Amino acid sequence: MNGKLFGLGIGPGDPDLITLKALKILQSADVIAYPALEDGDSLARAIVAPHLSGGQPEYAIRIPMSVKREPAQSAYDIAASQLADYLKAGNDVAILCEGDPFFYGSFMYLFGRLSDQFETEVIPGVSSITTCAAALQAPLSARNDILTVLPAPLENDALAKRICEADSIAIMKIGRHFDRIRALLGDLNLTDKARYIERASMKNQKILSLSDVPADAAPYFSMILIHKRGQAWD
Amino acid sequence: MNGKLFGLGIGPGDPDLITLKALKILQSADVIAYPALEDGDSLARAIVAPHLSGGQPEYAIRIPMSVKREPAQSAYDIAASQLADYLKAGNDVAILCEGDPFFYGSFMYLFGRLSDQFETEVIPGVSSITTCAAALQAPLSARNDILTVLPAPLENDALAKRICEADSIAIMKIGRHFDRIRALLGDLNLTDKARYIERASMKNQKILSLSDVPADAAPYFSMILIHKRGQAWD
Numbered sequence: 340m341n342g343k344l345f346g347l348g349i350g351p352g353d354p355d356l357i358t359l360k361a362l363k364i365l366q367s368a369d370v371i372a373y374p375a376l377e378d379g380d381s382l383a384r385a386i387v388a389p390h391l392s393g394g395q396p397e398y399a400i401r402i403p404m405s406v407k408r409e410p411a412q413s414a415y416d417i418a419a420s421q422l423a424d425y426l427k428a429g430n431d432v433a434i435l436c437e438g439d440p441f442f443y444g445s446f447m448y449l450f451g452r453l454s455d456q457f458e459t460e461v462i463p464g465v466s467s468i469t470t471c472a473a474a475l476q477a478p479l480s481a482r483n484d485i486l487t488v489l490p491a492p493l494e495n496d497a498l499a500k501r502i503c504e505a506d507s508i509a510i511m512k513i514g515r516h517f518d519r520i521r522a523l524l525g526d527l528n529l530t531d532k533a534r535y536i537e538r539a540s541m542k543n544q545k546i547l548s549l550s551d552v553p554a555d556a557a558p559y560f561s562m563i564l565i566h567k568r569g570q571a572w573d
Numbered sequence: 574m575n576g577k578l579f580g581l582g583i584g585p586g587d588p589d590l591i592t593l594k595a596l597k598i599l600q601s602a603d604v605i606a607y608p609a610l611e612d613g614d615s616l617a618r619a620i621v622a623p624h625l626s627g628g629q630p631e632y633a634i635r636i637p638m639s640v641k642r643e644p645a646q647s648a649y650d651i652a653a654s655q656l657a658d659y660l661k662a663g664n665d666v667a668i669l670c671e672g673d674p675f676f677y678g679s680f681m682y683l684f685g686r687l688s689d690q691f692e693t694e695v696i697p698g699v700s701s702i703t704t705c706a707a708a709l710q711a712p713l714s715a716r717n718d719i720l721t722v723l724p725a726p727l728e729n730d731a732l733a734k735r736i737c738e739a740d741s742i743a744i745m746k747i748g749r750h751f752d753r754i755r756a757l758l759g760d761l762n763l764t765d766k767a768r769y770i771e772r773a774s775m776k777n778q779k780i781l782s783l784s785d786v787p788a789d790a791a792p793y794f795s796m797i798l799i800h801k802r803g804q805a806w807d
Binding site: 346348350351353354355356357358359360362363439440441442443444447450454459461462463464465466469470472473476477478479480481482483484485486487488489490492493497500501504505540 | 580582584585587588589590591592593594596597673674675676677678681684688693695696697698699700703704706707710711712713714715716717718719720721722723724726727731734735738739774
């Protein structure tokens, strides 16, 4: 009988922000799998390391970092095939997903390749977006707010249009787009309402005003939150 | 010395979807507080009931359900004042918040009244939106998707404009607005891409096609997710 596939949301970085449900599956799965750098470490594995006894087989899903689509898609084909072998042998496989599996996660690529063939359960996790809001002490959205989540790689025109039409905005995956986004928010007169945070809930979490972020220094795991109401929460 | 205020995200309903961090604070806080119906039960308390030993003082925050703003705001003034008394007496107070405290949560109203006077920490939780996506086995957003979260009480024109401009849409707080929203999605030719779910992760979770939801029967805790890519996830 085939094993079961789990997309396991492990939360944003603090090992204690994993759920009880994910922890139980993490510790009981026959095989754990996680995304990893092509020749290096896995952030996902590092997040759950305090919870692992070390006795489980592990599989690193190594995906080349490339702007091109094909190399990554080929790597996902190979990973899916190897994970399918574990599943066909009757092993339950838990794929670790930073944050939530279905919120801008690469788990989608394996889900698309495996969920038709194998029983699949997705365990939601605490996402980066609400973790950033909590760390910034700034409500993300309330009442009838329109909340829009925007990936930073989008072009300025697309970003500006949605920013103008929402009450609350989260801009994700800032990284090398920071300087452009900072200038755009200045043009839109939103600098004062924008809050910047890096690596929310991790040991090296950092909160800075937009003007204090050095040029070209924002990591991929950074986010800008903007609420047009500002501090008026009551 | 004053106690500390916690906004405690307890997750969407399944008691096992609480985080380790929230669980520790839940079990160690001097006082737990939670929203409750004016003369009835508290869903938040019911969610965490399996984790409580029963020895902690509890405070029910009773807020009148009203379309008018003033009665609720007065009730929050009174609750904030009574919680402040606990805090001034040196008690750590944990306010239980369904889902995440800063994602469309009423915690905002107490945060606005208390966080200036008392040390406050917000513990993010698993939100309803990713829980619905997980239960529906439908990725919420990926790659450079624009995700927009819309409260159902907004008017049709406002909803339609944002729905047309996003890749992925979550419509929250459906309740009595269901029939109008279903008709709107029909007009926008999105019925086939819309997924409906009630009470995600709770024991009485229900997934239906839009056409199978009886008129006037959607509860407040229901959501519609729409992804324009449909099932093309790889």
